[in-house]
Amino acid sequence: MTLDPEMAEIAKVFFQESREGLDVMESGLLSLGATADTENINTIFRAAHSIKGGSATFGFAEVADFTHGVETLLDQMRNGVRPVTPEAIQTLLQACDCLREMVAATEAEKPHDKDRIAALNADITHILGEPPNQAPTPGAPSGTADAAAAQPAAANESSGWRIAFEPVVDLLRVRNEPTRMFAELNSLGAFTARADVSRLPPLDELDPESCYLSWNIEIAGQIPRARLDEVFDWVDSRCRLDIVPIGSCAPLLPEPVASAAAPLPANLAVAQRGPASGAPVQKTAGESGSIRVATEKVDNIINLVGELLITQSMLSGFADGIEPDDLDRLRQGLSQLARNTRELQESVMQIRMLPISFAFNRFPRIVHDLSRKLGKKVELKLSGEGTELDKTVLEKISDPLVHLVRNALDHGLETPDRRLAAGKHESGTLELAAFHEGGNIIIEVRDDGAGLNKAKILQKARERALIAEDQDLSDEQIDNLIFMPGFSTAEQVSDVSGRGVGMDVVRRNINDLGGHVQISSKQGVGSTIRIRLPLTLAILDGQLVRVGKEVYVISLLAIVETIQVARERVNTLAGRTEVFRLRDEYLPVVKLCDQFGVEPDSRNATDGLLVVVESDGKRAGVLVDDLLAQQQVVIKSLESNFKPVSGIAGATILGDGTVALIIDVPDFIREAVKRSGGAVTAHAA
Amino acid sequence: MSTAKTTAGADKSAAETSEQYLTFMLAGEEYGVDILRVQEIKGWDKVTRIPHTPDYVLGVINLRGAVVPILDLRRRFGLETIDFGPTTVVIVVRVMNGLTERTVGVVVDAVSEVYNVDAADSKPPPDVCGSVDTVFVKALATVEEKMLILLDIDRLIGNSIADEVSPGVAAA
Numbered sequence: 001m002t003l004d005p006e007m008a009e010i011a012k013v014f015f016q017e018s019r020e021g022l023d024v025m026e027s028g029l030l031s032l033g034a035t036a037d038t039e040n041i042n043t044i045f046r047a048a049h050s051i052k053g054g055s056a057t058f059g060f061a062e063v064a065d066f067t068h069g070v071e072t073l074l075d076q077m078r079n080g081v082r083p084v085t086p087e088a089i090q091t092l093l094q095a096c097d098c099l100r101e102m103v104a105a106t107e108a109e110k111p112h113d114k115d116r117i118a119a120l121n122a123d124i125t126h127i128l129g130e131p132p133n134q135a136p137t138p139g140a141p142s143g144t145a146d147a148a149a150a151q152p153a154a155a156n157e158s159s160g161w162r163i164a165f166e167p168v169v170d171l172l173r174v175r176n177e178p179t180r181m182f183a184e185l186n187s188l189g190a191f192t193a194r195a196d197v198s199r200l201p202p203l204d205e206l207d208p209e210s211c212y213l214s215w216n217i218e219i220a221g222q223i224p225r226a227r228l229d230e231v232f233d234w235v236d237s238r239c240r241l242d243i244v245p246i247g248s249c250a251p252l253l254p255e256p257v258a259s260a261a262a263p264l265p266a267n268l269a270v271a272q273r274g275p276a277s278g279a280p281v282q283k284t285a286g287e288s289g290s291i292r293v294a295t296e297k298v299d300n301i302i303n304l305v306g307e308l309l310i311t312q313s314m315l316s317g318f319a320d321g322i323e324p325d326d327l328d329r330l331r332q333g334l335s336q337l338a339r340n341t342r343e344l345q346e347s348v349m350q351i352r353m354l355p356i357s358f359a360f361n362r363f364p365r366i367v368h369d370l371s372r373k374l375g376k377k378v379e380l381k382l383s384g385e386g387t388e389l390d391k392t393v394l395e396k397i398s399d400p401l402v403h404l405v406r407n408a409l410d411h412g413l414e415t416p417d418r419r420l421a422a423g424k425h426e427s428g429t430l431e432l433a434a435f436h437e438g439g440n441i442i443i444e445v446r447d448d449g450a451g452l453n454k455a456k457i458l459q460k461a462r463e464r465a466l467i468a469e470d471q472d473l474s475d476e477q478i479d480n481l482i483f484m485p486g487f488s489t490a491e492q493v494s495d496v497s498g499r500g501v502g503m504d505v506v507r508r509n510i511n512d513l514g515g516h517v518q519i520s521s522k523q524g525v526g527s528t529i530r531i532r533l534p535l536t537l538a539i540l541d542g543q544l545v546r547v548g549k550e551v552y553v554i555s556l557l558a559i560v561e562t563i564q565v566a567r568e569r570v571n572t573l574a575g576r577t578e579v580f581r582l583r584d585e586y587l588p589v590v591k592l593c594d595q596f597g598v599e600p601d602s603r604n605a606t607d608g609l610l611v612v613v614e615s616d617g618k619r620a621g622v623l624v625d626d627l628l629a630q631q632q633v634v635i636k637s638l639e640s641n642f643k644p645v646s647g648i649a650g651a652t653i654l655g656d657g658t659v660a661l662i663i664d665v666p667d668f669i670r671e672a673v674k675r676s677g678g679a680v681t682a683h684a685a
Numbered sequence: 686m687s688t689a690k691t692t693a694g695a696d697k698s699a700a701e702t703s704e705q706y707l708t709f710m711l712a713g714e715e716y717g718v719d720i721l722r723v724q725e726i727k728g729w730d731k732v733t734r735i736p737h738t739p740d741y742v743l744g745v746i747n748l749r750g751a752v753v754p755i756l757d758l759r760r761r762f763g764l765e766t767i768d769f770g771p772t773t774v775v776i777v778v779r780v781m782n783g784l785t786e787r788t789v790g791v792v793v794d795a796v797s798e799v800y801n802v803d804a805a806d807s808k809p810p811p812d813v814c815g816s817v818d819t820v821f822v823k824a825l826a827t828v829e830e831k832m833l834i835l836l837d838i839d840r841l842i843g844n845s846i847a848d849e850v851s852p853g854v855a856a857a
Binding site: 303304306307310550595596597598636637638640641642643645646647648651653657658659660661 | 731732733734735736737738744745746747749750751752753754785787788789846847
C-alpha cells in the first residue's frame, strides 16, 4: 500500500515506535516468567495496544488484525481470566518475532509470511479457546485497570451507543485526527455524527490548527464497549468523553469515564508514545529526557567541531614562530582555546553516544531461547549497561557479540548433569560486562563453563596446519588460535555454532572497528573474552608518519612498537621480500613507498623506521622515513566525494590544512601479502 | 537537489529557454559546463596523492573541511600534459552520483567566459568529436562564431571515478 508523503513520514515514526514497542513487549515477556505481576502485563499490553492502534490508523490491516489476537490474550491475562503459562509466553514471544517481521515487511512494502501468521494465529486462538479461569476472585492478581472488565456484562452488550465527544482545543496539534477515529467507528457499525459548532469563534479569531468542534455520535450494532474505548484510547486524556448505551436512560455514572482514563499516567504515556504524536509537544513524566536526532545533523556538528580543532592546531603551530612579549598571553589564550575545543568536542560527541544496553537488551531473549533449545540452565548477568559508546560502533558490535554469546552457550557452558558431575551449580552463569578503561570501551563475555580444551585446540591447529608441528605456544597463544580462519573445535556441527566460520569473522569485525579481541580461559573453570573498542569512529588517535613528501596517519591502536633495525637483523626471502627479526619472531617488512607508489628518502629497511603494526593477529613492520607527531585526527570519508580506496580507511585534515590519508591497517596488511604474491605471510602473533 | 531539478527542468523546456554555460580552455578547445553545477573556481594548489588510482586522479584537497578529489581533464581525455601555469585553475563542480551529490574539482588550462546558449544553437554531437568521447558530450553549440563542446559532467565524472574508461578515450 502506498501512503501520501506526509503520512509516510508519520508512518516512519510508527515503524520506529513499533519496533521499540516490540522490544518492550519482549523484555516484559521474558521477565514475566519469573513474576506474573500486573504492572508488567499492563506494560506489555500497552505496547501491543499502541502497535495495533497505529497499524489500524495507517491501514496496515494484517498487522492490526494479528496484534488484535495478541492483545486479546494479553488483556485476558491482565484481567486474571487467563493463566500466565510458559507456553503462552512462548507463543507471545513468537508473536513478537512475527510482528517484528510484519512491521519490517510493511515498511519495505513486501508481502507478509502468511503461513507463519496463520500458524501463530491458530496457536493464539487455541490458547484463547481453552476454558478461561473462573471469574477473578478477590485477591486474584488483578490490578486497578480491571475496571472495564469488571463492569456488568449488560453494559458491554447493547444495540448501540451514544457518544458525546468533546476534544480539547489542541487535539490536532498533538496529531490526533478525529476523522480517522470516525472512520474506524464507521467500520464498527452504522454511524452518524453531529458536529456541535457552538465553540466555533468568529472567523478572524479562528486558529486553523485548533479543534473547536465537538460531536454527538450514534453508532448502531452489537459492539463491545472495549472496542469503543480502543478508538478513543489515544485521546481520552484530551477530551470529555461520555459513552452510553442507546436505550439506557440510566444517568451516566462517572465510572465509565474514569475507566477509560485509568490508570491515567500509564494511558497518558501510551498517548504520548502513540505513532500519531509526532512532535514532542510536551514532556510527560515517563520520558527519559532524550531526544531523537537525525545522525546526519549530529555528523554535521561533529564536522564543525573537527574544523575548530584544525583551526586551533593551526594557531598553535603559528604561535611557535612569534617572538614579542605578548607571546605568553597568546599561549595562554591558545591553551584555553584548546581546552574549550576539547570540551566542546566531547560534549558534542556525547550526542552520538548510546548506552550499550541497546546491544545488551537482546541477550535475555537469545539466552532464553537458546538455553531451552540446548537443554542447559543459564543465568545471564548483565553489568555496565549504562556504559556509552558511539552509535556506529554499537551497531557494528552487536552481531559479533551475539556470536560470542551463542558460542559461550553452545561450547562453553555444560549441560546440567555434566555441571553437577563437575561439582558446579547446575545452572551456568553467563556474564556480559561493559566498562571504560583508559579511553577505550571494554566488553567482556564471561562464562563459568568448561573452558577451552587446550590439548584439543593444539591438535586441531596442527591437523589443519595452522601452526607448525613443533611450534611451542604459550597458553594464551593457544587460546587465541580459535580466532584463526577455518578453526572450529565443536565435535558436531550444530545449527547454533560450529561451522568453523565465526571466530575469525568476529575478530575481523572487531578489528575493522579499530578494536581488539582476546580470550583467556581455564579448563573446567570458564572462559573470558575481552573486546577492546575505541569510543568512537569519528576521531582516532593517530601516529603521523612521513614517507618522502607524503604524510600518512596510522591508528595508535594498531601500532605495537616502532623500532630501528640493525643490518644483521634484516634478511631477504626468495631474493625479494625482506623480513626482520624482532626478538624471537620474524616479521615481514612492508614498504609503504612501494605499496602506495611514493618516492621515499630511502628504500633501505635499516635507514628508516619500522612501525610494527598488528591486525587480525598478524604482525608486520611498515617501513617509513620518519615518525611525526601523535595527535587525535578527525576522520573524513573519502567515499563521500570519491570512492573507497584499498588500504586507506579515510582522510583527515592536518594543522596546516593539507589532507593526510589514514591507513587501514588490516586491509593494508592483506593487500601487502597479496602483492608479495604470497611469498611471505604476515606472522601470526 | 535543487540543482538537479533545475537542470532536468531546463532540459525539458530547452526549446524556449537558454542555458548558461561556463566555458574553459583545454588544449586550444573550448568546453562548457552547466553553470548551475559549478560551485567555485579556485587556483591550483598542492594535492595529497591517493594510491591505486588512475593517473588523471591527481589527489585530494581540503575544501573547507571536505575532502575533495581533483581530476586532471587533460589526462582524462588523453591529451598531452603541460606544466600548470598561472592560468591553470580548478573548477569545483557538483555532480550527481545516483541519488547523492559529489563535489569534485577538475583542473583545466584556463576559464574563459559565461555564455547564454540557446537550445536552437546547440546540436547533438557527431560520432567523433575532437579528442573527447562523445558519450561525455551533451551537445555542440555555436556562440559568436565559435564552437563550444558542452560536457555531460555527471557522466564524465561518474565514469572517471568508477574507472570505466570508455573505448573512445582509451584509443585517444
